[in-house]
Amino acid sequence: xxxxxxxxxxxxxxxxxxxxxxxxxxxxxxxxxxxxxxxxxxxxxxxxxxxxxxxxxxxxxxxxxxxxxxxxxxxxxxxxxxxxxxxxxxxxxxxxxxxxxxxxxxxxxxxxxxxxxxxxxxxxxxxxxxxxxxxxxxxxxxxxxxxxxxxxxxxxxxxxxxxxxxxxxxxxxxxxxxxxxxxxxxxxxxxxxxxxxxxxxxxxxxxxxxxxxxxxxxxxxxxxxxxxxxxxxxxxxxxxxxxxxxxxxxxxxxxxxxxxxxxxxxxxxxxxxxxxxxxxxxxxxxxxxxxxxxxxxxxxxxxxxxxxxxxxxxxxxxxxxxxxxxxxxxxxxxxxxxxxxxxxxxxxxxxxxxxxxxxxxxxxxxxxxxxxxxxxxxxxxxxxxxxxxxxxxxxxxxxxxxxxxxxxxxxxxxxxxxxxxxxxxxxxxxxxxxxxxxxxxxxxxxxxxxxxxxxxxxxxxxxxxxxxxxxxxxxxxxxxxxxxxxxxxxxxxxxxxxxxxxxxxxxxxxxxxxxxxxxxxxxxxxxxxxxxxxxxxxxxxxxxxxx
Amino acid sequence: xxxxxxxxxxxxxxxxxxxxxxxxxxxxxxxxxxxxxxxxxxxxxxxxxxxxxxxxxxxxxxxxxxxxxxxxxxxxxxxxxxxxxxxxxxxxxxxxxxxxxxxxxxxxxxxxxxxxxxxxxxxxxxxxxxxxxxxxxxxxxxxxxxxxxxxxxxxxxxxxxxxxxxxxxxxxxxxxxxxxx
Numbered sequence: 001x002x003x004x005x006x007x008x009x010x011x012x013x014x015x016x017x018x019x020x021x022x023x024x025x026x027x028x029x030x031x032x033x034x035x036x037x038x039x040x041x042x043x044x045x046x047x048x049x050x051x052x053x054x055x056x057x058x059x060x061x062x063x064x065x066x067x068x069x070x071x072x073x074x075x076x077x078x079x080x081x082x083x084x085x086x087x088x089x090x091x092x093x094x095x096x097x098x099x100x101x102x103x104x105x106x107x108x109x110x111x112x113x114x115x116x117x118x119x120x121x122x123x124x125x126x127x128x129x130x131x132x133x134x135x136x137x138x139x140x141x142x143x144x145x146x147x148x149x150x151x152x153x154x155x156x157x158x159x160x161x162x163x164x165x166x167x168x169x170x171x172x173x174x175x176x177x178x179x180x181x182x183x184x185x186x187x188x189x190x191x192x193x194x195x196x197x198x199x200x201x202x203x204x205x206x207x208x209x210x211x212x213x214x215x216x217x218x219x220x221x222x223x224x225x226x227x228x229x230x231x232x233x234x235x236x237x238x239x240x241x242x243x244x245x246x247x248x249x250x251x252x253x254x255x256x257x258x259x260x261x262x263x264x265x266x267x268x269x270x271x272x273x274x275x276x277x278x279x280x281x282x283x284x285x286x287x288x289x290x291x292x293x294x295x296x297x298x299x300x301x302x303x304x305x306x307x308x309x310x311x312x313x314x315x316x317x318x319x320x321x322x323x324x325x326x327x328x329x330x331x332x333x334x335x336x337x338x339x340x341x342x343x344x345x346x347x348x349x350x351x352x353x354x355x356x357x358x359x360x361x362x363x364x365x366x367x368x369x370x371x372x373x374x375x376x377x378x379x380x381x382x383x384x385x386x387x388x389x390x391x392x393x394x395x396x397x398x399x400x401x402x403x404x405x406x407x408x409x410x411x412x413x414x415x416x417x418x419x420x421x422x423x424x425x426x427x428x429x430x431x432x433x434x435x436x437x438x439x440x441x442x443x444x445x446x447x448x449x450x451x452x453x454x455x456x457x458x459x460x461x462x463x464x465x466x467x468x469x470x471x472x473x474x475x476x477x478x479x480x481x482x483x484x485x486x487x488x489x490x491x492x493x494x495x496x497x498x499x500x501x502x503x504x505x506x507x508x509x510x511x512x513x514x515x516x517x518x519x520x521x522x523x524x525x526x527x528x529x530x531x532x533x534x535x536x537x538x539x540x541x542x543x544x545x546x547x
Numbered sequence: 548x549x550x551x552x553x554x555x556x557x558x559x560x561x562x563x564x565x566x567x568x569x570x571x572x573x574x575x576x577x578x579x580x581x582x583x584x585x586x587x588x589x590x591x592x593x594x595x596x597x598x599x600x601x602x603x604x605x606x607x608x609x610x611x612x613x614x615x616x617x618x619x620x621x622x623x624x625x626x627x628x629x630x631x632x633x634x635x636x637x638x639x640x641x642x643x644x645x646x647x648x649x650x651x652x653x654x655x656x657x658x659x660x661x662x663x664x665x666x667x668x669x670x671x672x673x674x675x676x677x678x679x680x681x682x683x684x685x686x687x688x689x690x691x692x693x694x695x696x697x698x699x700x701x702x703x704x705x706x707x708x709x710x711x712x713x714x715x716x717x718x719x720x721x722x723x724x725x726x727x728x
Binding site: 012013015016018019020021022028032035036039042043045046047048049050051052053054055056057058059060062176178179197403406407408423 | 571574575578579582583584587621622624625627637638639640641644645648649652655656659660663664667678679680681682683684686688703706707710711713714717
């Protein structure tokens, strides 16, 4: 997108305000939308901020050269040469480290590209007719995919949890799990609490949802009506004359166009129309699961509640090296009892099919102590894979112990040298609900991992690492671990390593398909899956739930 | 001297040379994402420590600035909460997009930095003094306004005008280097 001279002028003013600390909230929202959407705007921003960085540099140099410099020189040294003073200590650190993670271009964070990068799914429809390739119920929608609905209604559920009902004829770009662009047609968006911040753009306006229902009607000529049905939205007009963000509350509406902001014509009629419930056919693939409630009060056995699988086949065995350790393993949980990991014990259960590369979801509650140390981070849940794509290595749901690779304490899922990183620190002594969805990827990214913390999507970004397939001899050792679920320990080529997780775990579910965002919230709030998912039938290989 | 300590000395020299040469570029990258001088300096300091620790993971001959900026990126992400109180905070998506663009534009920013020196010289002394006072360590818009005898509002407006002037001068100089020789 090219910028007009006027837009460049406005952007430069914003950049000046950023540097001087005078940016208003409305300007910040508009600037953020610009930076998110426009490469041209980002380049203007980077040039402007880079210029200010250079000016800081030149000003410091010239101050140091000035006759009255001695008093101020210390600050300049702090800026330019201070690191020489810390080098000896740092060098000693280098010498003391027996292993330093190698940061190379392979560790650059990238969005998983190509066909494997799905961010939404078609979850409902009514008489829908698509232009081009049809999108059947359950079909996944890739990042940056354009949806052209010729007629009828279609519901799209984004991985963030936001749901959109599109009414044809309509054209919508699915930009990410958090963002879509409506070019023409009508949509109704429902945004739950977990997806606050979801955004719909249009050439005339950016609408950021603050937890609500709203409708946007785009005329395809650059104008859009926005009607708020519930809650409130923040609407940032794109016409330069109306740069202030408008907060629209329930039952309020505006028309946004290049000429400015105006009232919506037939407002009452449109509100009456869009508050009517929509009669869609919804789709939900059947689901099988294994559930460990950890409600046992004593003993080394943990019973599994199973659906669609043989009962008794998934019971966990707690491995403790001392009776006292086992006795303390059954603690008070998020619901009744939980399993407490003391940094020594672990648990394991047979789980046929787990080591294959099928789609599944792992969900549980976890409490990590506030004084959690890096040695306590691996692994909450882990298993070996027998997939060549995954280098015959293990998958592990951990928390991040390396602040160089990501924020300390956040959810981290590791696989074949790559990882997915969350953003909420877990080491606060409180219960957090964790959901990790695994799906087969493509040639570039061997697996898709989506992490949810407390019901909110935290990451679908993969950080590729060095690919190090296991040697044939060591692969034998891993084969012995095939289809075994481990809780609370780290896996290595010889089986369980010494590292153990410290914390508590409750209500662990493993399902045989990717859970939808609303199913994740249902599991978090009610400890059970929605009745619609449990009642669904006809799930078979090749069906919508089988990737 | 043992071979190990010789290697260590060589490695230290190499790191010192690289840091001396590229510190400004790493600072510019950080400042683009955390536009506060003091916060950016703190992050530069933290990043430099990590660079020292991880330096034996750097492959000689590859792009040191790109490698160092990747480390800086993780320090910035790690420190996000620290800056959450600041007025200028973008969400992760925006920050990641800007970081990507900034890393792509590293060489252009270098050229612009060099050209900026010439453009600063072309400014009338009073304007140059205003800009440099504004950006001095420990100074700011208020100090620049005070020293130049301007009101705060006038100082903000003058600074915006001068930043635009410098930006256009740099762009013009890079497009027509022969004209500025």
